Amino acid sequence: MNDEVRKKIAEMTDEADALLFGSKDQDYNSGSVDISDMFPFGWYSAYTFMNKHLNRLLSLYSPNAKEPNHESIKDNWLDLLNYVRLGYAILSVKGELEQVEGVWKDDYKTKEEEEGR
16 A cells, blocks of 8 residues: 555545544534444444445446536545544444344334333
8 A cells, every 4th residue: 555545545434434523423423322322223223324325326326317416526525534433333333243143224113112112
């Protein structure tokens, strides 16, 4: 890996960290909602977030793509990176990173279902 690529990875990581531990953390860690609540279906939730951004990038890179009105291509790359990191960390903490059973949405219960609400 050359120095220019290393520098770009370091810049991207710093930018992603600023989002993840700054504004995104404030947005999702207020009140009774924790950022880990965004992954109620474990691996399937992580996959859904990543798939959303991969499809968004596919759309933005398509031959007939128009200039995005809201999130730029760069924003989508940074969000994808952060959802990969979040998914990995949260699944690791929950002990579900290496889980091979119960990886589909239908195999999980929401907090409300678990609490009988």
